[in-house]
Amino acid sequence: MNGKFRRRRLAILEILKQHEGPVISHDIAYALNQRGLDVSERTIRLDLQEMDRQGVTLSHGRRGHRLSEAGLAELHLARTHERVGFLSSKIDAMTYAMTFDLDRCAGEVVVNTTLCASDQLRGALGEIAAVFAKGYGMGQLVALAEPGERIGEIDVPARMIGFCTVCSITLNGILLKHGIPVQSKYGGLLELHDGNPVRFAEAIDYRGTSLDPLVIFIRGGFTSYRSAIRTGNGLIGASFRELPADAADPARRLAAKTDAAGLGGFYRMGAPGCELLGIPASAGCCGAVVIGGLNPVSIMEERGEHVMATALSGLLPYARLFPYTELPRRLAALTRRLK
Template sequence: MTDPNVERKLVEIMRIISESDKPVGARLIADEMHNRGYAIGERAVRYHLRILDERGFTEKHGYIGRTITERGKKELSDALVSDRLGFIITKIEELIYRTDYDLDSGKGNVIVNISYIDKDDYDNAADVIRYAMAHGASISPKVGVLEEESDDYDIYIPEGKIALATVCSITFDGLLLKNGIPTMPAFGGLMQMENYEPEGFVDLISYSGTSIDPIKIFLRRKSTSILKSIDTGSGYMLANMREIPASAAKRAEIVIERAKKDDIGGNICIGDSGEDVLYAPVQRGKVGIPVMVGINAVAAVEEAGIQIDTHPVSTVMEYKKMKIL
């Protein structure tokens, strides 16, 4: 098997060649590799190019240079997907760090999801969101409403649209971290509801193993039945789970209970050390904390036939500027 460092260089060389509209020579590739932080000389580039030629990923055009083949383009596309696998979890880590809401002072930022709806649909959408939130389908009843002329946040709002910011469940991870508890979301999933209570996860996607937010995937699949869950007690809602050290469970319980006083809820339970929680696996020495996600309320809007475009785990927003619809 080729050394991973060599593979990374091969991918970067293919990327450089693919970005050119004409054949590229080894000297130009070496110069560009230096610009991108790779300490590799012209001679080493020629060695890597021979490997690419042998694999059928590049084609040599005499002394002019190389172009990328169709097979090479496909390989590069697959490699770029692999590069993106860590993107979501990296973005989440950044937002967790930026969550600075203080439970004592009531000041600071929480993580929010951003959803876009037509202005003409706002009143109907707000009714559905209120209904869903009143029945515990979201972690907070507070929403940020941003219109085109709003300049409070660096959020692009298309003409004729309104942006709705709902509190994201990853906020819990930020609160736990701020209180000295290391945490990281493990799974996003589909939670089966029975008799108005969570019965267990029926589908899970790891945050570290996907290039798309797991909750976004379930939204695209139209997997939820939020309104049915509220009306009949049975259906499917969205939830996620994070893991924390088992030794921090008691402290986490205090933080979670304190957050409820500020209308930040949705926690289902805190599991036992190393034990599965609602059919979700937990690592040894850790406990799992499943939480209903803030997007459930906007998923209900789509179920009601109102078009809405939702982006989970989007940015941070000052919590005190959000309001109950």
């Protein structure tokens, strides 16, 4: 199947999916032309004959065609394949887009946004504070968004609030602006014993997933932050990154300065070409481990509270962020204002 026909075929399947009943070839051709695909009605008829033969569409005579179960499955599989690598591309885009200036502590940083009810957040405040206090959160700063606000791609709906945490990709952006490229390799679960990291118990390659690995682990119930903050033993979210070995020393200094600004730094950093917490670094590179920005949010899921967490949700001015210790007061003030 050539690439041009495959794109047209998937577009036809998408159009049929949007309709409950059969669609005639004239309407399909019109819709495709509206999308910028220059195609004739005759071409669509020939495509549909072949697709009927293969069982991905069903003919209803003069009434048109509709999508079959096989066609729906093909469409879902194709879109899944297209989304693989999307997250890695998004990381690169957000890294370039952020405008934060470390020397002035001004500009925009990358944040994660979790939509939840104020009561859900209020009930977890103590444990969320413990996550930050133990050093299991990215930095020390958070933000709150009101109903009706938009944080990047996320709209905060009525009767909910947005809880924003610093995304660890912010560190990538700061290093890049100082001439140090960082590659995000894996997102995973870091195993802790007595408060110390032992190894990556799970790791997902960013290039092979369409979802943030930590979101996958949070929704799957694989984390154990409550145990980590109480006993020092558990599984917490972290990512493995690589940077040029020659840039290791300036990267450490910049990460320390970033941490001092409340945005978080390196959790651990390895020697050139050496293994770090069970993951080997490439030749000429140093491995580095960065804490997951969504870690504080996992507490709510572990408490049985279903929330909607989105990693890399957008950019937020640094001035909007405040220390996590102010979260109880700020949340109470926001709740009163919304009543």
